[in-house]
Amino acid sequence: xxxxxxxxxxxxxxxxxxxxxxxxxxxxxxxxxxxxxxxxxxxxxxxxxxxxxxxxxxxxxxxxxxxxxxxxxxxxxxxxxxxxxxxxxxxxxxxxxxxxxxxxxxxxxxxxxxxxxxxxxxxxxxxxxxxxxxxxxxxxxxxxxxxxxxxxxxxxxxxxxxxxxxxxxxxxxxxxxxxxxxxxxxxxxxxxxxxxxxxxxxxxxxxxxxxxxxxxxxxxxxxxxxxxxxxxxxxxxxxxxxxxxxxxxxxxxxxxxxxxxxxxxxxxxxxxxxxxxxxxxxxxxxxxxxxxxxxxxxxxxxxxxxxxx
Numbered sequence: 357x358x359x360x361x362x363x364x365x366x367x368x369x370x371x372x373x374x375x376x377x378x379x380x381x382x383x384x385x386x387x388x389x390x391x392x393x394x395x396x397x398x399x400x401x402x403x404x405x406x407x408x409x410x411x412x413x414x415x416x417x418x419x420x421x422x423x424x425x426x427x428x429x430x431x432x433x434x435x436x437x438x439x440x441x442x443x444x445x446x447x448x449x450x451x452x453x454x455x456x457x458x459x460x461x462x463x464x465x466x467x468x469x470x471x472x473x474x475x476x477x478x479x480x481x482x483x484x485x486x487x488x489x490x491x492x493x494x495x496x497x498x499x500x501x502x503x504x505x506x507x508x509x510x511x512x513x514x515x516x517x518x519x520x521x522x523x524x525x526x527x528x529x530x531x532x533x534x535x536x537x538x539x540x541x542x543x544x545x546x547x548x549x550x551x552x553x554x555x556x557x558x559x560x561x562x563x564x565x566x567x568x569x570x571x572x573x574x575x576x577x578x579x580x581x582x583x584x585x586x587x588x589x590x591x592x593x594x595x596x597x598x599x600x601x602x603x604x605x606x607x608x609x610x611x612x613x614x615x616x617x618x619x620x621x622x623x624x625x626x627x628x629x630x631x632x633x634x635x636x637x638x639x640x641x642x643x644x645x646x647x648x649x650x651x652x653x654x655x656x657x658x659x660x661x662x663x664x665x
Contacts, residue, residue: 361385363541363658364451368534373624377516379509380630381448383437387662390429398422405478411468420481436476444513447480450506453544454582455523462567463523466501486510486517490529490555497527520544522580526557536618541594544581545617589654635659
């Protein structure tokens with residue numbers, strides 16, 4: 357995956373008309389890449405995960421829960437995009453994000469570490485809750501390292517958690533508020549860290565402070581996330597537009613990345629609202645590339661022709 361991929365929308369149960377918890381993510385890597393929905397039964401699974409398309413490998417527990425995986429057709433048991441296991445725990449992997457250059461100098465990505473090709477199949481078949489999924493993934497990030505930046509969601513019958521990694525060995529995860537929604541477009545969204553509520557790598561704040569990655573109060577995005585000129589047209593507009601779509605009462609500047617991590621919609625949302633969001637392309641505005649037949653439009657829309665699912 358690269359910076360061309362994925363938009364995420366998470367909605368808490370009290371923000372939906374039917375009381376459901378929602379996690380939605382588009383996979384925008386290649387329009388001609390085939391995917392398939394596969395079910396793997398419970399029982400004995402592989403003893404080791406050995407990646408076909410990267411150096412990563414790790415031992416696996418002897419028994420697994422049955423699970424569904426939306427995965428690439430050409431790489432079986434790899435690149436799981438989303439699904440649920442037999443216990444009703446769901447996972448979506450991944451929203452591609454990026455750490456800044458200073459972080460990667462100090463704690464670089466690990467080429468033989470965890471990446472989108474492997475993370476789904478080594479986590480989901482072995483967890484009983486969303487929180488357990490976060491803890492297991494966090495433990496593996498610290499042990500094996502991350503080969504790339506990612507945001508990963510876990511969901512069960514009670515709660516939704518979203519994890520963002522940072523550099524090779526650090527991460528932060530938060531439980532989704534029931535009465536808010538969250539959107540992400542290929543950039544870390546988290547800011548504050550509350551050790552009483554959140555889950556994180558043990559030295560998340562201390563390591564960043566020792567290396568002078570932030571000033572004043574700890575800010576996860578300031579310390580760890582990449583901020584580039586491309587973000588201003590590729591990533592900011594998607595977050596701005598989706599928050600404008602769901603919360604039109606709030607005026608925000610598309611050029612300044614101070615969008616709230618969590619936002620309240622002006623009204624309860626429905627599945628139809630989310631469908632509209634994922635097929636949107638700055639509809640009817642000067643930045644609508646399809647209306648104006650403008651392949652050079654700088655604002656990257658949510659809906660693009662290389663969306664797989």
